[in-house]
Amino acid sequence: MSRVVKLAVIPGDGIGPEVVAEAEKMLEAVTADSDVTFEKTHFALGAARYLETGDTLTDDDLAAISANDAIILGAVGGTPGEPRLKDANIERGLLLKLRFTLDHYVNLRPSKLYAGAPGPLAEPGEIDFVVVREGTEGPYVGNGGAIRTGTPHEIANETSVNTAFGVERVVRYAFDLAERRRQKLTLVHKTNVLVHSGGMWQRIVNEVAQEHPDVAVDYLHVDAATIFLVTNPSRFDVIVTDNLFGDILTDLAGAVTGGIGLAASGNINPDGTFPSMFEPVHGSAPDIAGQQKADPTAAILSVALLLDHLGLREESLRVTRAVEADIAERDGSRTTSQTGDAIIARLQA
Amino acid sequence: MSRVVKLAVIPGDGIGPEVVAEAEKMLEAVTADSDVTFEKTHFALGAARYLETGDTLTDDDLAAISANDAIILGAVGGTPGEPRLKDANIERGLLLKLRFTLDHYVNLRPSKLYAGAPGPLAEPGEIDFVVVREGTEGPYVGNGGAIRTGTPHEIANETSVNTAFGVERVVRYAFDLAERRRQKLTLVHKTNVLVHSGGMWQRIVNEVAQEHPDVAVDYLHVDAATIFLVTNPSRFDVIVTDNLFGDILTDLAGAVTGGIGLAASGNINPDGTFPSMFEPVHGSAPDIAGQQKADPTAAILSVALLLDHLGLREESLRVTRAVEADIAERDGSRTTSQTGDAIIARLQA
Numbered sequence: 187m188s189r190v191v192k193l194a195v196i197p198g199d200g201i202g203p204e205v206v207a208e209a210e211k212m213l214e215a216v217t218a219d220s221d222v223t224f225e226k227t228h229f230a231l232g233a234a235r236y237l238e239t240g241d242t243l244t245d246d247d248l249a250a251i252s253a254n255d256a257i258i259l260g261a262v263g264g265t266p267g268e269p270r271l272k273d274a275n276i277e278r279g280l281l282l283k284l285r286f287t288l289d290h291y292v293n294l295r296p297s298k299l300y301a302g303a304p305g306p307l308a309e310p311g312e313i314d315f316v317v318v319r320e321g322t323e324g325p326y327v328g329n330g331g332a333i334r335t336g337t338p339h340e341i342a343n344e345t346s347v348n349t350a351f352g353v354e355r356v357v358r359y360a361f362d363l364a365e366r367r368r369q370k371l372t373l374v375h376k377t378n379v380l381v382h383s384g385g386m387w388q389r390i391v392n393e394v395a396q397e398h399p400d401v402a403v404d405y406l407h408v409d410a411a412t413i414f415l416v417t418n419p420s421r422f423d424v425i426v427t428d429n430l431f432g433d434i435l436t437d438l439a440g441a442v443t444g445g446i447g448l449a450a451s452g453n454i455n456p457d458g459t460f461p462s463m464f465e466p467v468h469g470s471a472p473d474i475a476g477q478q479k480a481d482p483t484a485a486i487l488s489v490a491l492l493l494d495h496l497g498l499r500e501e502s503l504r505v506t507r508a509v510e511a512d513i514a515e516r517d518g519s520r521t522t523s524q525t526g527d528a529i530i531a532r533l534q535a
Numbered sequence: 536m537s538r539v540v541k542l543a544v545i546p547g548d549g550i551g552p553e554v555v556a557e558a559e560k561m562l563e564a565v566t567a568d569s570d571v572t573f574e575k576t577h578f579a580l581g582a583a584r585y586l587e588t589g590d591t592l593t594d595d596d597l598a599a600i601s602a603n604d605a606i607i608l609g610a611v612g613g614t615p616g617e618p619r620l621k622d623a624n625i626e627r628g629l630l631l632k633l634r635f636t637l638d639h640y641v642n643l644r645p646s647k648l649y650a651g652a653p654g655p656l657a658e659p660g661e662i663d664f665v666v667v668r669e670g671t672e673g674p675y676v677g678n679g680g681a682i683r684t685g686t687p688h689e690i691a692n693e694t695s696v697n698t699a700f701g702v703e704r705v706v707r708y709a710f711d712l713a714e715r716r717r718q719k720l721t722l723v724h725k726t727n728v729l730v731h732s733g734g735m736w737q738r739i740v741n742e743v744a745q746e747h748p749d750v751a752v753d754y755l756h757v758d759a760a761t762i763f764l765v766t767n768p769s770r771f772d773v774i775v776t777d778n779l780f781g782d783i784l785t786d787l788a789g790a791v792t793g794g795i796g797l798a799a800s801g802n803i804n805p806d807g808t809f810p811s812m813f814e815p816v817h818g819s820a821p822d823i824a825g826q827q828k829a830d831p832t833a834a835i836l837s838v839a840l841l842l843d844h845l846g847l848r849e850e851s852l853r854v855t856r857a858v859e860a861d862i863a864e865r866d867g868s869r870t871t872s873q874t875g876d877a878i879i880a881r882l883q884a
């Protein structure tokens with residue numbers, strides 16, 4: 187009864203390859219005695235590849251990646267200010283293109299304050315919530331343009347596109363998740379200003395809420411939500427929000443729960459039509475790349491999300507517990523691979 | 536050589552009237568011995584007035600308000616969920632209409648951690664920055680719409696409109712401010728996703744930077760900016776950003792600097808074509824309205840911004856110093872008017 191999982195690995199740029207190496211080590215360790223085998227294909231994509239070949243993500247790349255059951259991604263993005271990357275926009279052309287083409291409509295971002303993690307808050311309380319960020323529409327659709335560019339008469343517009351179809355499916359996912367957690371769901375938007383999109387989000391949340399009478403639902407404007415993330419993060423269980431607000435809230439959430447070096451994420455296609463993609467929330471941090479300074483924890487926790495997504499709950503839990511055990515007793519400075527090894531040692535202990 | 540300043544006072548809803556009452560007391564106290572007289576006109580606007588008359592902000596209101604030299608506003612917005620307010624949107628129809636019609640293109644929001652203020656951060660460091668938020672365009676223009684509303688085929692769009700004219704004038708203001716402060720300016724946007732508007736902001740900042748060789752300029756994506764606001768707020772001096780990002784960052788900034796009860800703001804029309812408007816960043820908080828529970832400090836600090844705007848620097852400084860002295864030794868709980876009185880006592884000491 188052995189199972190083969192085809193896994194695309196995209197180490198990417200900057201610290202991406204370093205942290206992904208640790209994620210791969212962990213994946214191997216946690217499945218060593220199991221009947222699951224990972225058949226990995228590595229894809230050299232990102233700024234470095236673009237500079238070499240001029241390609242960001244070709245149709246062939248996409249087809250080859252799509253043929254897998256899941257994807258692990260490190261981080262993409264070249265050195266800021268690199269003149270040859272000026273018009274490239276690796277983020278849009280690679281990362282967002284993957285999310286959109288593979289219909290990753292749930293961008294799942296758990297935030298947890300682990301015992302011993304050095305958080306910035308004086309009184310953090312217990313923090314354990316998940317942001318369900320819409321991943322395929324909103325202000326991220328790339329529906330913008332400019333006229334008279336570079337002149338004093340330039341006008342640059344960006345249109346946020348929101349559909350009932352797109353909102354309902356992610357809202358349903360969030361409610362289902364809330365049912366399995368602490369039965370609390372907070373919609374975050376800016377309904378008093380973005381009345382059309384916000385109104386639709388609110389209406390759909392109200393509708394789906396009817397089917398979940400035991401889930402307590404509330405609403406916060408995005409500005410107020412940032413306040414509560416800092417002053418009272420324990421009030422949150424599941425947050426559901428749009429693509430841009432989710433982007434902002436999850437970096438902030440990372441900051442209040444011990445740093446973005448611990449924040450993992452899943453770009454999920456719940457229908458299973460396309461492979462889901464797991465990545466740390468942090469970026470490629472070119473300034474510390476290649477120096478073994480990056481914290482691989484977020485990448486390793488992304489492996490836990492991957493395993494959970496594949497139905498390997500026990501393995502997923504083991505990874506999370508190993509990370510928890512490591513965080514609880516971290517001290518001194520370690521290299522990227524020392525941290526990976528330490529977490530794996532916990533797993534094997 | 537006496538000077539008369541015509542002041543429109545809009546107490547608004549919820550805690551608005553209570554905090555504005557303290558602001559007015561302070562204004563009287565600080566100008567008691569000076570040759571400036573404030574000729575005040577009160578405008579009963581907001582949710583309460585809408586429920587009574589059906590009017591939010593009429594042309595007559597606008598004309599009467601515009602005839603003043605400056606405006607003080609408390610807060611507007613009725614009880615959430617009040618069914619009769621459902622389609623009213625007091626925020627758009629009153630607050631944003633004032634900002635847009637009176638061309639308040641600089642939304643000025645200083646953030647300072649006062650000695651003794653109870654902040655949520657374990658190690659806040661010295662916090663003293665100003666967010667210069669664009670106030671008249673971006674995602675706030677109300678350029679949105681929906682089709683098939685309420686059906687599974689609904690599509691709701693919102694267009695962010697950005698002009699070189701609008702961006703350049705606020706960027707120039709921010710650079711001038713940075714010159715008078717610590718010569719540091721941070722542009723916050725999301726240029727890797729909102730490439731058209733973000734590209735224009737970046738280009739204009741680069742251009743204006745040429746005229747300010749001694750101002751150090753950097754750039755942060757809005758998501759990264761939220762991290763630094765929590766982990767290293769002392770790195771900021773002047774932040775310049777768009778309407779929506781500014782909304783989000785300033786609530787967060789309020790949270791990290793001792794609470795939104797201390798955050799003041801000015802909606803400035805630097806050209807002097809229209810009266811500028813000063814208001815606390817906080818909302819109307821209907822849940823604690825009429826109970827003398829609200830902190831009037833933000834409203835009183837808005838008076839300091841008003842005085843500074845009117846060129847009454849000395850008076851402005853006296854108000855700020857009185858607030859500082861009060862915050863340094865706050866304890867126990869006080870009513871709204873006790874706090875106002877305590878700050879005024881510091882002023883007179």
Ligand SMILES: CC(C)[C@H](C(=O)O)[C@@H](O)C(=O)O
Nearest residue numbers: 277278281433467727728758
């Ligand atoms: C790199 C960027 C396009 C991306 C986003 O905005 O989604 C990142 O910030 C993230 O949160 O994964």
Ligand SMILES: CC(C)[C@H](C(=O)O)[C@@H](O)C(=O)O
Nearest residue numbers: 378379409626627630782816
């Ligand atoms: C009430 C709302 C429309 C307003 C805004 O979004 O600008 C408020 O949040 C603020 O920051 O002044």
